[in-house]
Amino acid sequence: MAKRTSDRRMQVYGALLLLPAAVLLGTFAYLPTVATLINSLFLPGFRGSPPEFVGLENYALLIEDRTFWKVARNNLIYALGTIPTAIALALGMALFVNGRLPGRGLVRMAYFTPTILPMIAAANIWMFFYAPQIGLFNNLLGALGVTGPNWLGDPSVALTSVIAMAVWKEAGFFMIFYLAALQSIPPELEEAANLEGTSRWSFFWRVTFPLLMPTTLFVLINALINAVRVVDHLFILTKGGPNNATNLLLYYVYENAFSFFDRTYAATITVIILLVLAVVATVKFTVLDRRTHYQ
Amino acid sequence: MTDNNNKRIRLEGVSKVWRDVPAVDQASFEVMPGEFVILLGPSGCGKSTTLRMIAGLERVSAGRIHIGEREVTSMPPGDRGISMVFQSYALFPHLNVADNIVFGLRSRKVPKPERQVRLDKVARLVGLENYLDRKPAQLSGGQRQRVALARAIISEHPICLMDEPLSNLDARLRGEMRREIKSLQQRLGMTVIYVTHDQVEAMSMGDRVILMQDGRIVQDGTPGDLYNHPATAFAASFIGSPAMNLVPLVASRDGAAIEGEPRCAIAPHRAAGCQLGIRPEDIHIEPAEAAGVPAEVLDEEYLGADTIIRLRVGKQELRARLPGVMSLSGERSCRLQWTPKAAHFFASEDGRRLDLQGYDFAAARGCDSREDEAQTSTAHDGNYPPGVNR
Numbered sequence: 001m002a003k004r005t006s007d008r009r010m011q012v013y014g015a016l017l018l019l020p021a022a023v024l025l026g027t028f029a030y031l032p033t034v035a036t037l038i039n040s041l042f043l044p045g046f047r048g049s050p051p052e053f054v055g056l057e058n059y060a061l062l063i064e065d066r067t068f069w070k071v072a073r074n075n076l077i078y079a080l081g082t083i084p085t086a087i088a089l090a091l092g093m094a095l096f097v098n099g100r101l102p103g104r105g106l107v108r109m110a111y112f113t114p115t116i117l118p119m120i121a122a123a124n125i126w127m128f129f130y131a132p133q134i135g136l137f138n139n140l141l142g143a144l145g146v147t148g149p150n151w152l153g154d155p156s157v158a159l160t161s162v163i164a165m166a167v168w169k170e171a172g173f174f175m176i177f178y179l180a181a182l183q184s185i186p187p188e189l190e191e192a193a194n195l196e197g198t199s200r201w202s203f204f205w206r207v208t209f210p211l212l213m214p215t216t217l218f219v220l221i222n223a224l225i226n227a228v229r230v231v232d233h234l235f236i237l238t239k240g241g242p243n244n245a246t247n248l249l250l251y252y253v254y255e256n257a258f259s260f261f262d263r264t265y266a267a268t269i270t271v272i273i274l275l276v277l278a279v280v281a282t283v284k285f286t287v288l289d290r291r292t293h294y295q
Numbered sequence: 296m297t298d299n300n301n302k303r304i305r306l307e308g309v310s311k312v313w314r315d316v317p318a319v320d321q322a323s324f325e326v327m328p329g330e331f332v333i334l335l336g337p338s339g340c341g342k343s344t345t346l347r348m349i350a351g352l353e354r355v356s357a358g359r360i361h362i363g364e365r366e367v368t369s370m371p372p373g374d375r376g377i378s379m380v381f382q383s384y385a386l387f388p389h390l391n392v393a394d395n396i397v398f399g400l401r402s403r404k405v406p407k408p409e410r411q412v413r414l415d416k417v418a419r420l421v422g423l424e425n426y427l428d429r430k431p432a433q434l435s436g437g438q439r440q441r442v443a444l445a446r447a448i449i450s451e452h453p454i455c456l457m458d459e460p461l462s463n464l465d466a467r468l469r470g471e472m473r474r475e476i477k478s479l480q481q482r483l484g485m486t487v488i489y490v491t492h493d494q495v496e497a498m499s500m501g502d503r504v505i506l507m508q509d510g511r512i513v514q515d516g517t518p519g520d521l522y523n524h525p526a527t528a529f530a531a532s533f534i535g536s537p538a539m540n541l542v543p544l545v546a547s548r549d550g551a552a553i554e555g556e557p558r559c560a561i562a563p564h565r566a567a568g569c570q571l572g573i574r575p576e577d578i579h580i581e582p583a584e585a586a587g588v589p590a591e592v593l594d595e596e597y598l599g600a601d602t603i604i605r606l607r608v609g610k611q612e613l614r615a616r617l618p619g620v621m622s623l624s625g626e627r628s629c630r631l632q633w634t635p636k637a638a639h640f641f642a643s644e645d646g647r648r649l650d651l652q653g654y655d656f657a658a659a660r661g662c663d664s665r666e667d668e669a670q671t672s673t674a675h676d677g678n679y680p681p682g683v684n685r
Contacts, residue, residue: 186383186385188381188383188385189385189387191350191352191372191379191381191385192379192381192385192398192446193398193399193402194351194352194371194372194373195350195351195352195372195373195377195378195379195399196373196378196398196399196402196403196450197371197372197373197374197399197402197403198373198398198399198402199402202402206398206401207387207389210389211388211389293388293389293430
C-alpha cells in the first residue's frame with residue numbers, strides 16, 4: 001500500500017518535471033498546428049462577417065492552383081539541388097580540415113563563416129555577386145570575354161542562382177557536425193586498415209562513411225527542414241520572381257497570408273507542408289535508421 | 296633459412312625526434328625468425344614509438360629498419376608484411392566479428408571462398424566460432440582481444456607486432472591470454488615484438504627482453520639475464536616484485552658498508568660510494584646472535600605464498616621476501632645474510648653495473664663492533680670460496 005502511494009508520488013513528480021516543456025510545446029507548437037488545421041477548413045470573412053466553414057473547399061482550390069504546383073515543383077528542385085550538394089560539400093570540407101594541414105584552424109573558421117552570417121546579410125552579399133552589370137560574377141566573366149547571364153532576372157537561371165547561394169550558406173554548418181563525428185573516430189582504425197594495405201578510398205567507403213551515417217541522417221533531416229523552412233534570402237534576392245520562377249512553398253504561404261490576405265488558404269498550404277515533411281521524416285528514420293550503426 | 300628471411304627484423308640506429316626531444320635515441324637490435332621479443336619499459340620510454348616505427352605508422356627520424364632482406368624504412372605500412380594488435384583493439388564498431396577478421400583480406404582482394412576457409416580456421420583457433428555475427432560492442436573485453444588477435448593471425452603475415460594488448464583486461468583474464476598468445480605464437484611460428492610495461496608479462500612470455508629507458512635501450516637479453524645480471528640500477532629496480540633493494544654504500548674501516556651501519560663491511564673498499572642491489576628473496580633473516588648485517592624489523596606484510604618484511608639497516612630500508620608465514624613478532628632485531636653471488640653493485644652516477652664481488656660475511660662471524668672479529672673480516676678481502684669468483 002505504502003509502495004503504491006510512493007509510486008504515484010513518483011509519477012506526479014515526473015509529470016511536474018515534464019510540465020514546463022509540455023506547456024511551451026503545447027502553446028507554441030501543437031496549439032498553432034491545430035489552429036492552422038481548423039483555419040484551413042474556413043473561408044476568410046470579409047468586412048467583419050465571421051469566417052465561413054467550407055470543409056475541404058480550400059484543398060480543392062489548392063489542387064486547381066497552378067501557381068501552387070509550380071511553387072511545389074520549385075521547392076522540390078530546390079531541395080534536390082541544395083541537400084545532396086551541401087552534404088557532399090560539407091563532408092568533403094570536413095575530411096579536408098580534419099587532416100593534417102597548415103593553418104587548419106583558419107581554414108575551419110573560413111568554412112564556417114557563412115553559417116554565422118545572418119541569411120539576410122548573406123543574401124545581400126550574393127546580391128552584389130549576381131548583379132547583372134556591376135556584379136562580381138559578370139565582371140569576372142566579362143574579363144574572360146563572356147557575357148554573363150542575368151543571374152536573378154532570367155527565369156531559367158534564377159532558381160539555380162538561389163540554390164547556389166543556399167548551398168554556400170549551409171555547407172559550413174553541416175561541416176561542423178561531420179567534423180565532430182570524424183574526430184570521434186579513433187585514429188587506430190585507420191592505422192589498422194593501413195597495415196592491411198587498405199586504400200584511402202576503400203577505407204572511406206568501408207569504415208568512415210558507415211561510421212558517419214548517424215551524422216548523415218541527422219544532417220539530412222535538418223537539410224530537408226531547412227529547404228522548406230528558410231526563405232529569408234528570397235525577400236532580398238528575387239521576392240519569388242521572376243514570374244514565380246524562384247518562389248518556394250513557405251514564401252508562397254507568406255504571400256497568401258500577408259500580401260493577398262487569404263489566411264485560410266495560407267493555412268491550407270501550411271497543412272500540406274507539415275504533412276509532406278512528416279511523411280518524409282518518418283520514411284527516412286524508418287528506412288535509414290535500420291542501416292545506421294549507432295555507437 | 297630463405298623461407299624465414301622475411302621474418303627477421305633489424306633496426307640500425309633508429310631514432311625518433313619530436314621537436315628536438317628524442318623519443319627514441321639510436322635504437323639498434325635484431326629480432327630473429329620465430330622469436331618472441333618484448334619491448335619493456337615505463338610509460339614514455341619510447342617502446343611504443345619504436346614499435347610504431349617498425350609498423351610504419353610513425354616516420355623514422357634517423358636510422359634504418361630492415362625486414363628480411365628489404366629495407367622498409369620509408370615503405371608504407373601495408374607493404375611491410377606485418378600485422379599488429381592494438382592496445383585499444385581498433386575493431387571496426389559497425390562490422391560484425393567475421394567482417395572485422397576478414398577486413399584485411401578484402402583489402403588485399405583475397406577471393407571470397409578462400410576468405411571463408413581462412414576465417415573458419417582462425418575462428419576455431421581463437422575460439423570465436425559462435426560469435427561471428429556479433430558486433431564488437433556485444434563482446435566482452437577478452438573476446439574483443441581475441442578478435443584483434445584473429446585479425447592479426449588471418450593475414451598470415453610472418454611478423455606480428457603487439458602494443459600492450461592485455462592492458463585493458465582484468466588480472467585473471469590477462470594470465471589466461473598470456474599463455475594463449477604465447478602458445479599461438481609457438482604454434483604458428485610467428486615473429487612477435489610485444490610492447491609492455493608489465494614486467495610479469497615480459498618475464499613470462501619473452502624469449503628475449505629489451506628494456507628501454509628515456510628512449511634508449513638499457514639491456515637486451517633473456518629474462519634470466521635481466522633478472523640475474525641487471526645491466527643498470529634501473530634494470531635492477533624495474534624487474535622483480537617487490538623491486539630489488541638498492542642502498543648506497545659508504546666507506547668503513549673494513550670495506551664498504553651500508554650507509555648508517557659501519558659495523559658490518561659487506562664489500563671491498565672499492566665498492567664505497569656505489570649502490571648495493573640485493574633481491575628481497577636473496578635476503579636470509581637470522582637471529583640477532585648469528586653473523587650478518589644487524590637489522591631491525593619494521594613491519595611485515597603477509598601475501599599468502601610469502602611474506603614481505605620491511606627492515607631497517609642503518610639509515611636504509613630493505614625489503615626481504617620469505618616463503619610462507621613468517622612471524623617475527625616480538626623479535627625486533629635480527630641479522631641479515633646473503634651469498635656473495637646475490638649482491639649486485641652499481642655505479643652511483645650512471646647506475647652502470649660494476650664487476651665487484653661482495654664479501655662472504657655470513658660464513659665468518661665477522662660483522663661486529665668487536666675488534667678481533669672485525670679484523671677477521673678484513674682478512675676475507677679477495678679470499679672467496681672457489682667458484683664464486685668471476
